[in-house]
Amino acid sequence: MDGLANVDVTNLSPAQRDALMTQVKQQIAMVNAQTLIAELSEKCLSKCISKPGTSLDSTEKQCLSRCMDRFMETWNHVSQAYQQRVQQESFGSQGSGNFGGFD
Template structure:
């Protein structure tokens, strides 16, 4: 195998790993959103009906939005800590 072929193989492996990592992250986000929806459903829905009233709809929307905001805040904070730690090394 030539050096060029080795580099191409390594590059392809790296791209595959990045793709797989991104797909895993998408799956984690989707799973998290489903979990938020379940929690908010239990919190906001007292009795299921044929349609949602405005207060229930608002409760669901606000509940999911707060979970997503909190999740993003925690993720950003961890990213900041990792960057700071990497800079200290």
């Protein structure tokens, strides 16, 4: 996994190529997870923590738990809805469909 930084991408062995692809996939997954966590924190802090007290009370904890669950569900639901829309736009119904850069 290491030692790829100085590799010439125009001249990779199959093993190096596979290692590079795995590494890229892992980095993408990491960045997406970080983005999701940052968004979730921002949304749930603003929904649940309005008047910070000395410690988290049970209402705040319940709100945070619900908020996190709903946020994940929202993300998944939006992903499905968007996927469906992208598919509809790519088959027939001549919408310009440039929203996601899929033509």
